[in-house]
Amino acid sequence: MARHDASELAIRLGRQAEAVCRHYLSNGRRQGRYWTVGDVRNTPGRSMFVRLSGPESGPGAAGHWTDAATAEYGDLLDVIREALGLVDFKDVAEEARRFLSLPHPEPDKTRTPTGRAPGMASSGSPEAARRLFAMSQPVGGTLVETYFRNRGITALHETTSLRFHPRCYYRPDEHSPTEIWPAMVASVTDLAGRQTGAHRTWLSPDGSGKAPVKTPRRAMGDLLGHAxxxxxxxxxxxxxxxxxxxxxxxxxxxxxxxxxxxxxxxxxxxxxxxxxxxxxxxxxxxxxxxxxxxxxxxxxxxxxxxxxxxxxxxxxxxxxxxxxxxxxxxxxxxxxxxxxxxxxxxxx
Missing domain, CATH: 3.40.1360.10 (Dna Topoisomerase Vi A Subunit; Chain: A, domain 2)
Structure with missing residues (x-):
């Protein structure tokens, strides 16, 4: 059984981009070379555009999408994750394989000791942190600005390391259902400016404070020595x-x-x-x-x-x-x- 890492799965999904969109973004419709829908969570509307054709990878690849309203972007793996409310990448990959009718990888050949397929980003990896930060938007005019203002902080110059995600997943523990809250997402970088992790602060819907959850702050990725x-x-x-x-x-x-x-x-x-x-x-x-x-x-x-x-x-x-x-x-x-x-x- 050949390995199907994240890049390979994204390419295979891109080859069937319209079918993926019809299945997971059923509230949208085709417009020329694009599938349009409200957002990556299948909300009715027209602000999100998914490319239905293009190269297999790189700029303009089939399956790449952009939401003009939020500046979010990603590929069809992100569509599956967001549309179904999945948290762990292994679940996203499993759903992608199911859609593509691919056999499940053989555990003894394709799994690392952590239970993750080689090349795939776990939910707490630096790659997952970079994806989350990339999908978030600048803080200007968002709940992050409101949150800081309520804490007396109004000087937000040189804060490009901070972004806002309007629907960031929060899971109290592995046995609890996933919740969705707005969140401030901070980029953790090394001395060379490379992002190694991310930090999330979940916020109340009105920005008056942190979300009423048990652990409103969580980090992901590689933090030691970085900031x-x-x-x-x-x-x-x-x-x-x-x-x-x-x-x-x-x-x-x-x-x-x-x-x-x-x-x-x-x-x-x-x-x-x-x-x-x-x-x-x-x-x-x-x-x-x-x-x-x-x-x-x-x-x-x-x-x-x-x-x-x-x-x-x-x-x-x-x-x-x-x-x-x-x-x-x-x-x-x-x-x-x-x-x-x-x-x-x-x-x-």
Missing amino acids: VRFGVAGRVLAAGEGIETVLSPRMVLPQMPMLAALSAAHLAACRFPATLRRLYVLRDRDPAGDGARNGLIARATSVGIEAIAVSPVAGDFNEDLRWRGVDALRATLKEQLHPEDVSRFMEG
């Missing part, structure tokens, strides 16, 4: 745990490059750019935050980087921003930054 980045690091960089914790100081330090490591453990392990000479560690006031601060400062100092811990008055810098205001946050930071950086980076 969500805002601005390009040079000689100076600020690093913190959460996205909101990092974006709050940027309200008064708009030009200072910063990163969010997404957890205390990952903050302690984040890697340093070769250009870095001074590192500010944005502390969270809890035992895990203290441990991350101490570990990161020790590592930075050992390689000749000046490391300075910066502490909030409350539990974290977003609490300072929300409950004490921008002016008080500015005063708190001004007392702890190097004078050279106050004059270079601080507004007001």
